[in-house]
Amino acid sequence: MLGWMLDALDVMLYSFALLSMQKEFGLTGAQAGTLTTVTLAAAAVGGTLAGVLADRFGRTRVLMGSILTYSIFTALIATSHSFAELLLWRSLVGLGLGAEWSAGTVLVAETWPAEHRGKAIGITQSGWAIGYLAAAGLAAWILPTYGWRPLFAIGALPALLVLWIRRSVPEPETWIQSERLPVRERFRQIFAPPLLRYTVVAIGMSSLVLFAYWGLFTWVPAYLATPVEKGGAGLSIVKSSAWIAPMQIGALLGYLLFGLLSDKIGRRPSFALFLTGAAVVTILYGGAARNPQTLLLLGPLVGFFGHGYYSAFGSILSELYPSTVRATAQGLCYNGGRIMSAFAPAVIGALADQHGLGTALTLTAAFFLVGGWLVFALPETRGRALNTSLPS
Numbered sequence: 001m002l003g004w005m006l007d008a009l010d011v012m013l014y015s016f017a018l019l020s021m022q023k024e025f026g027l028t029g030a031q032a033g034t035l036t037t038v039t040l041a042a043a044a045v046g047g048t049l050a051g052v053l054a055d056r057f058g059r060t061r062v063l064m065g066s067i068l069t070y071s072i073f074t075a076l077i078a079t080s081h082s083f084a085e086l087l088l089w090r091s092l093v094g095l096g097l098g099a100e101w102s103a104g105t106v107l108v109a110e111t112w113p114a115e116h117r118g119k120a121i122g123i124t125q126s127g128w129a130i131g132y133l134a135a136a137g138l139a140a141w142i143l144p145t146y147g148w149r150p151l152f153a154i155g156a157l158p159a160l161l162v163l164w165i166r167r168s169v170p171e172p173e174t175w176i177q178s179e180r181l182p183v184r185e186r187f188r189q190i191f192a193p194p195l196l197r198y199t200v201v202a203i204g205m206s207s208l209v210l211f212a213y214w215g216l217f218t219w220v221p222a223y224l225a226t227p228v229e230k231g232g233a234g235l236s237i238v239k240s241s242a243w244i245a246p247m248q249i250g251a252l253l254g255y256l257l258f259g260l261l262s263d264k265i266g267r268r269p270s271f272a273l274f275l276t277g278a279a280v281v282t283i284l285y286g287g288a289a290r291n292p293q294t295l296l297l298l299g300p301l302v303g304f305f306g307h308g309y310y311s312a313f314g315s316i317l318s319e320l321y322p323s324t325v326r327a328t329a330q331g332l333c334y335n336g337g338r339i340m341s342a343f344a345p346a347v348i349g350a351l352a353d354q355h356g357l358g359t360a361l362t363l364t365a366a367f368f369l370v371g372g373w374l375v376f377a378l379p380e381t382r383g384r385a386l387n388t389s390l391p392s
Helices: 002-025 029-057 059-079 083-109 114-146 149-168 173-177 183-190 196-217 220-225 237-265 267-288 292-320 326-341 344-355 357-362 364-377
Strands: none
Touching: 002 029, 002 059, 002 083, 002 114, 002 149, 002 220, 029 059, 029 083, 029 183, 029 326, 029 344, 059 083, 059 149, 083 114, 083 292, 083 326, 114 149, 114 237, 114 292, 183 326, 196 267, 196 292, 196 326, 196 344, 196 364, 220 237, 220 357, 237 267, 237 292, 267 292, 267 357, 267 364, 292 326, 292 364, 344 357, 357 364
């Protein structure tokens, strides 16, 4: 949870600093979106690689490496003096950000019993909302007076968490007792029956949902702060940070309630319900709402439905694959989706240049809806004990 919280802090500092950086470097909307696109593309690489390494060397070791990577390179963003330098540091940040999810969710899934696994991963994911709130608070405090560089320098702080992980977090017993398969054999199993169908559907589902998520939430702070005549809500950065706080409180509740609900009624109906809700509130938020009070009221719903389903990826994928290939498969399926999502910020930025941010954000609703219902192509896994070998 702490790792995910600090991950969110480092990611969202960029979103809050986006308008300031656009102004200083003279970036177009497409260029600004490209900086997030390369981060997500690098995260896809880092997450896939981390899954492979976590099955070979352990979950906690890879988790520590991921936190060190994104912390150090986030701080180095503060030294940037050109678009090329921003591109370099953001790419390296992405490697660490992607690696953390692949190692961390498997660590939690293999530690908690089946009847509480959804709740545990929901609690873990809720750290994202806390990190997002921290980024909003820091942006409101630091940006207007000190600019965006000190904001990124703070990003080095998560590295301190590694010291505690090294001393206090053991490897799961499930991993310790599992067989260490060669990398080629792990990928052969993932792309052969009976796991092939799971892999194809999971990659498609994560692609659609993550495209919607990153297309929407990368640009929400900029949407709130962009003038009305350019398709935004017309709030200042301080006011937009205040508007985001209720949204992330809604997200925090969404993460926690989804975990409870998925353990109670199942992974699939919970996932479809939340993503249908995300599609509806996204249309209202980006297309129908311009009044500040309306945005304030809709914000918690956008946060609740737009974030809460996230823990489904960790629980469903861990319950579909055996321990010998679990981290490799989760890293591949989730980060296969990240490759698709990497295009979302640039696509939304380019559309915003032409049609305004509000209109561009409504596009993400279709991706939420289709991705949410694709989950029914996978089996229900609620309460399933983690496999140690291939299913028959």
